[in-house]
Amino acid sequence: MKVLEVLEKSITVFCIVSFGGSVLPALLTGGGSTDPDAPGAVFWFMAVYVLILALIASRPRLAFRIPTGSPALSLVVVLAFVSALWSIYPDVTLRRSIAFLFTTAFGIYLALRYSFPEIMRLLVTGLSILMLLSFAAVFAMPDVGLDHEQHVGAWKGVFWQKNVTGRMMVWLVLCLLWLDWQREGKRWLLRPLLALALLLIVMSRSGTGLVTSFLVAGLLFSSSLVRGSIRSFAPTFAFLLLLAVVGLTSGTTFWHDILYGLGRDPTLTGRTVLWEHTLMSIQDRFVLGWGYAAYWYGAYGPGSAFTQGWGINSAHNGWIEAWLDLGLAGVALVIFLLGRMLFQGFAAIRYSTNKAEPAWIFTVGCALLLISISESVFLERHSLNWIVLVVGVTRLVQRRRWARLQARMQAQAARPAFASSSPYGTSYGAPPAAAWTGSRRPS
Template sequence: MKILEFLEKFIAVVCIMAFGGTVLPVLLTGGSVVAADQESSGAMMFFAGIYVLILALIAMRPSLAFRIPLASPAVTFLLVFAFVSSLWSLFPDVTLRRSLAFLFTTVFGIYLALRFTFPEIMRLLVTGLSALMFLSFASVVAMPAVGLDSAQHVGAWKGIFFQKNVTGRMMVWLVLCLLWLDWQREAKRWVTRSLLALALLLIVMSRSGTGLVTSVLVAAALLATGLVRGNIRSFAPTMAIMLVVLILAGTAIASFWYDALYALGRDPTLTGRTVLWDHILGSISERSLLGYGYAAYWYGAYGPGSAFIESWGINSAHNGWLEATLDLGIPGVLVLLGILGRLIFQGFFASRYGASRAEPAWAFAVGCALVAISISESVFLERHSMNWIVLVIGVVRLMELGRRSRYQQALAQSNARHQQQAYANAPAYAGPGRQF
């Protein structure tokens, strides 16, 4: 059994690395790194192998196959809706193919959430993402053509990832998991803190302003959930301080947003994003109800996004909410809002009032990070993406905690009723020498 468990965890780490947004699928299949394409024939064969591994993982635990569709009704709805959107998609075959990739990505996230304990999930994520981090450092030294950006951000360390912002996002998840393990003392501190220093170094060298700011945000989110735990005497001052900090931060951003953008390596157009968003808003106004079909908007030389694909090399909206609207329209966005709301609000209040605060605190930090990143990057409904896997893990674990809490409450109430009935049916004591 130990060998089977080791094999299971090894395959899980391999899948985590495969979904890290790297050039590994292209490198391992002999493709061109310069024109790296996750839908090249070689990359598609690589991911087909990953799908087989995911099926093997589920086959090892057949009971999970029945739990996966019910783990989160909202996530299941998005999966089904992605496939159904092929009925009105601009490119139905593309939507079906990419929906299949989205399915396996989501199923893997649900599998991790259901199969392992939470500390085990954190250690698996840290193992896979740390391996990608070390490979990134190695690529900068041994393969600078791969490890260094030579296009828009010359000299930035992107490692083995497709782009420096992807490097930043993956390191954010590594930082969050390491902080959680260190906080809960689930790993040796010299290991977690050494890895944390290396992850922050890679973020700085990648020049990912979003990654750096989000790393600070997730650390603050974990700290906040620890500070609000306690009685009203500690809760009220902490919330007041947090509110004052938010007001001061909002005022500073509103007053000095221009300088802040340049400090983060951005210009007032957010590197051309405002022009892109203006075009996308026009497209959304034409098909806002159901969108253009999952992952269909940016496909083809004659599609509505072709001008940006050809001239700028852009194949996403660089905004999570706009991308979701293009893919699945208003229904998809509303369901996503519900999922993010669960991560943030249930995560916060469960970490404040729940019996166990560690898992909800992590989910709360994930929700805060995704909201921040989604402003400038498309992080929702992604296939082959750790961003989506982390979201799925967070929401499924919260659902499981809720189910467990309701079960324990029902069990406690049932036991209390049985005790009351037993007490009511017990014969009364009539005193010494008297008959019952």
């Protein structure tokens, strides 16, 4: 039994590493470090899909819960497949929707299968492997580990681009901080890993990653301030609101200086030109979008001027990308999912007995909101950005369902039992508490 559990966790970590946005699938299959769609990488992820199916099939009870783990997530996946009906490249949309399905299913599996500390440890293990390989690539394979194009000398490690390095290290930092905060790991191991992750963010010159790292640290450790009576919470809320107003005012007034301080030009490295083009494309297909993952495909598609000339294959904005893929309905679903992480997560921090898990989920929501301004982090296939969102949303749904189940149990336990006059002698009343324990409680 222990051997099977170790094997299951090892496969889970392998999937996390595969979805980490690294060049490893292409590099290890002979495709080099410049083509993410190399044939070898395609076969790599097909093998990953088989492993995910094996993980799910090994837990039959869990397999039936995955489609209902979060109805909104299931609806997003269905919408991706349906968008093939109006996609400019239906075959591409169908193929990439399958990848999106397995990415989402893996996130739901992760949320339902393991306890929250176990999820954190698995994410830390997978991301730490990528981080250590990145340091090795910088010194042993500089052709792979260093940026030689736009940001010459920036460390990107085994990731496709330096900003991907920054984003993955943000999730590693957040998971390490949570484990250290809750004393769920050995500090002599967690803190050196944390220092290495921050060092890699600095050396990657990812301004967004650095700012987001400080944000997640501050939000995670300040979560205890929102608890207590309204009298104690009101000054804290007023202070946080003041900080938000000052930050927003400073950002709009000194945005040129802030951008230059982060190593960015006023066009955000050409993003404003890209956004102008994609916003015009949104107007052409405002309601339905261009089909899931179809906009940037092909040499003659609507985004070909950027894919061919600039080597860009995303809008570098989460909201614009979602609108290009799935139209107004896709954006609405993303708003609902992210809103659940922010508002339900915040409410759970304030009112639930266990604030640690919702604190992480709320912090992830804030990080995604910040990163989505300059990067496409929603509705991504083969991406840990989407997986951490899926894990957060699914865990919140399960917490609410468990709270409702407990409320029903308490109501039935309080209701007086009475004997029926049925000739069969059936007794109606509250079932024993033991009947509700065990497999009914989400892991």
